[in-house]
Amino acid sequence: MYKLVCVHCGAEYPPDAIVYNCEKCGHLLAVKYDLSKITITHEEILQRPISLWRYKEFLPVKIEPVTLQEGGTPLYHLKKLGEEMGLTNLYAKHEGMNPSGSFKDRGMTLGVSMAKQLGKNIVACASTGNTSASMAVYAAKAGMPAVVLLPAGHVALGKVAQALMHGAKVISIRGNFDRALEMVHELCLSHGIYLLNSINPYRLEGQKTIGFEVVDQLGCVPDRIVLPVGNAGNISAVYKGLCEWKEIGYIDRLPKMTAIQAEGAAPVVAAIKGQLPEVIVEQNPETVASAIRIGAPVNAEKALRAIRETGGTAESVTDAEILAMQRDLARYEGIGVEPASAASVAGIRKMAEMGLLDKDEKIVCVVTGHLLKDPETVIKQCAPPIEIDPTIEALLAVL
Numbered sequence: 001m002y003k004l005v006c007v008h009c010g011a012e013y014p015p016d017a018i019v020y021n022c023e024k025c026g027h028l029l030a031v032k033y034d035l036s037k038i039t040i041t042h043e044e045i046l047q048r049p050i051s052l053w054r055y056k057e058f059l060p061v062k063i064e065p066v067t068l069q070e071g072g073t074p075l076y077h078l079k080k081l082g083e084e085m086g087l088t089n090l091y092a093k094h095e096g097m098n099p100s101g102s103f104k105d106r107g108m109t110l111g112v113s114m115a116k117q118l119g120k121n122i123v124a125c126a127s128t129g130n131t132s133a134s135m136a137v138y139a140a141k142a143g144m145p146a147v148v149l150l151p152a153g154h155v156a157l158g159k160v161a162q163a164l165m166h167g168a169k170v171i172s173i174r175g176n177f178d179r180a181l182e183m184v185h186e187l188c189l190s191h192g193i194y195l196l197n198s199i200n201p202y203r204l205e206g207q208k209t210i211g212f213e214v215v216d217q218l219g220c221v222p223d224r225i226v227l228p229v230g231n232a233g234n235i236s237a238v239y240k241g242l243c244e245w246k247e248i249g250y251i252d253r254l255p256k257m258t259a260i261q262a263e264g265a266a267p268v269v270a271a272i273k274g275q276l277p278e279v280i281v282e283q284n285p286e287t288v289a290s291a292i293r294i295g296a297p298v299n300a301e302k303a304l305r306a307i308r309e310t311g312g313t314a315e316s317v318t319d320a321e322i323l324a325m326q327r328d329l330a331r332y333e334g335i336g337v338e339p340a341s342a343a344s345v346a347g348i349r350k351m352a353e354m355g356l357l358d359k360d361e362k363i364v365c366v367v368t369g370h371l372l373k374d375p376e377t378v379i380k381q382c383a384p385p386i387e388i389d390p391t392i393e394a395l396l397a398v399l
């Protein structure tokens, strides 16, 4: 019981239409459910084991899904870092604990399942790394060929390794992610390949379940959900899901949606701070957090709406602040994340220092990808292992 609806002009399309941009105005589409037909109660959902598929009534997949058990990721209370920042209720939702090590698996279990449901048998994406790793994993599981376009020289090693090992056709282009996305979009339209970037409305349906899980694990709606933002699909998806839950009556308010970007790739922050109606594309985005090295976020319109309609905000952090938080999460909380993921918590540290947060606010930072995704950045930051002769004396001498 759903249709596709343009997020800008409201034009409607049937659920089996393979359309990414509205044919009338060119904007993106979203899945719209007839929520009056969903009769399951929140209490009944809570009886099911925690997993993305617990929320199947709010998802469009009608066939046996292509799944590797995504979702059900841990929500950690950041006691030490919270104390340092003067925050008593600071949490991290560790999306790096999904099967391929990032939140993209929530999108790809949906995206690849929908490819199957719609009779498509080749999938493709452009990627700063995680989207391609995840798509390769789920395409392998489904037995579908996968084509990946990466910005040459700007993708973390672990992610390239995953895409290659899971059997995708991996192509590096001498250009940035934004150009790779334009190219793959064109390829998919002209060759009937199913596009699995976040302009695919079904993919984002999977990602909205992050918000559902946060509410269910916390036992209430947090005051604020904080996400690192690149192409802005995830923040839009979480907001969409929570709006659905508010409409159906599972929750009675929305969290302040808060976007954190790297200083060198911050068009959403610029639009929020400058009160602009839309983002101005950043031609040369640059940051150590390669996952969010994106200058033309395709979901920006939805993200700006999510932030503005919830009284949220957007903040940027420097590469140094991102890397410091990556280390602090690892050393004080035992949580290993990649640089882009640390941006959300780094943003909260900055906002706390600026006096913008209430000490008792319930804040959930989504940490989006695992530490092992980007080993090179980790190795550059840490002292190398100490090499010694194989004797006890030598060992004791360095301890």
Ligand SMILES: Cc1ncc(COP(=O)(O)O)c(C=O)c1O
Pocket (backbone or CB within 6 Å): 102, 128, 130, 131, 198, 228, 229, 230, 231, 232, 233, 234, 235, 291, 292, 338, 340, 341, 368, 369
């Ligand atoms: C680890 C990681 N964090 C954050 C993001 C940003 O998500 P989005 O593009 O949905 O804003 C991405 C990808 O873009 C990512 O791979």
Ligand SMILES: N[C@@H](CCOP(=O)(O)O)C(=O)O
Pocket (backbone or CB within 6 Å): 104, 125, 126, 127, 128, 129, 130, 131, 132, 196, 197, 198, 199, 230, 231, 232, 233, 291, 292
């Ligand atoms: N970080 C992303 C880039 C955006 O991809 P999207 O399809 O989610 O918009 C990646 O991992 O490639």
